[in-house]
Amino acid sequence: MKVVAACAVFLLLAAPAAAPEELRGRELIVKSRCLACHDIPGFAGMAFKAHSLDNAGEKLRATWLRAWLPDPRSHAGMRMGDLRLNAADRRSIEAFLLSQRSRPVTSAAVNWEGADTRAGGKLFERLQCASCHSADTMLDAGRLRRDWVFALLKDPRQVQPDTPMLNYALPELEVRDLTAYVLEEFRSPSASTEPERRLQSDARSVAMGRAVFERRGCDGCHRTTATPVGQVKIGPSLVGLSARHLGAAPARDFVIRKLLSPGAPGKPSRMPTFEFSNAEAMDVARVLLGR
Ligand code: HEC
Ligand code: HEC
Ligand code: HEC
Secondary structure: OHHHHHHHHHHHHHOOOHHHHHHHHHHHHHHOOHHHOOOOOOOOOOOOOOOOOOOHHHHEOHHHHHHHOOOHHHOOOOOOOEOOOOHHHHHHHHHHHHOOOOOOOOOOOOOHHHOOHHHHHHHHHHOOHHHOOOOOHHHOOOOEOHHHHHHHHHOHHHHOOOOOOOOOOOOHHHHHHHHHHHHHHOOOOOOOOOOOOOOOOOHHHHHHHHHHHHHOOHHHOOOOOOOOOOOOOOOOOOOOHHHOOOOOOOHHHHHHHHHHOOOEOOEOOOOOEOOOOHHHHHHHHHHHHOO
């Protein structure tokens, strides 16, 4: 019996089944948004845009941003690559992002003390929010500012014009209860929910942050008030990669190494990392090299 099973595994491994690896590689390329920075053969005409960050200072909590930037993959469910920013670049990027407040929100007039999370929970059920947001780590109270969530649920497009969220046109008190419920229900255990003092970023750091934002190709995916999106692809075209001189090592090894650890000592790289396994890197390399 054991022998039969072993033979079956051997046959599976030996079969010339190129298709599944190819599909996995293509899916990883799309999911990782490689196309924001590179032209890639077989993906011509595809583009990718992520959230606009022009209101990031109203949306995101500063404490979350500070903890997340050094390790973007640490937040479960988020798939942005790690650009390995150094501490100084992170500080200025923080200042720049927190200065992005194109659509100010406030819930100062709201009586939060009186919020009824149980009533909010019932609304969440009745409005079937869970059909799209069950166990949604993006709704983490440690990540989102309460004012912003309140404003979003009141009128999504006022706050984030590109959001696919529906406008439920609820009365303010229901919006309040729903907001309180969402922020309690989806809070990660480690999240700080201490109220934050809003710091005014100084103009110098903001300007430095904007420069880093462009230099590191953040604007390949995100728009801000100061930068349009997708004007330049900061990575080289990957068309004809297999024919290019890629050093002494075989092309496949070069590409796999580039995907797993893009930089070399003394040669910093602007290419993000995506925590690919070896097998995933091999699948991606297969697609890029067309074999
Ligand atoms: C933020 C932009 C960015 C993203 C996203 C990105 N890259 Fe890159 N990539 C670069 C840059 C810039 C280089 C040039 C060399 C360097 O800085 O390391 C590069 C270099 C490369 C190279 C070496 C090409 C050569 O000719 O030397 C390969 C292969 C590559 N990237 C593949 C990928 C793949 C596959 C993905 C998605 C999984 C991806 N890149 C995502 C920016 C990016
Ligand atoms: C038809 C699917 C759908 C339904 C139903 C829905 N949402 Fe959403 N919601 C989305 C999508 C899609 C986003 C945008 C996520 C993104 O931009 O990454 C979103 C975004 C949000 C956000 C902001 C998250 C962020 O990080 O940008 C909150 C808060 C939210 N929804 C709460 C709710 C609540 C509360 C309900 C019920 C009243 C609800 N949603 C119903 C699809 C839905
Ligand atoms: C290749 C595309 C790409 C590049 C380049 C990129 N991002 Fe992102 N970013 C994303 C995606 C996709 C998301 C959505 C969340 C996720 O799934 O990770 C995101 C989310 C974010 C968020 C959270 C926004 C929100 O509203 O929830 C911030 C902040 C952010 N990125 C900052 C940056 C900064 C700073 C840089 C440059 C250092 C950068 N990004 C470069 C793709 C990118």
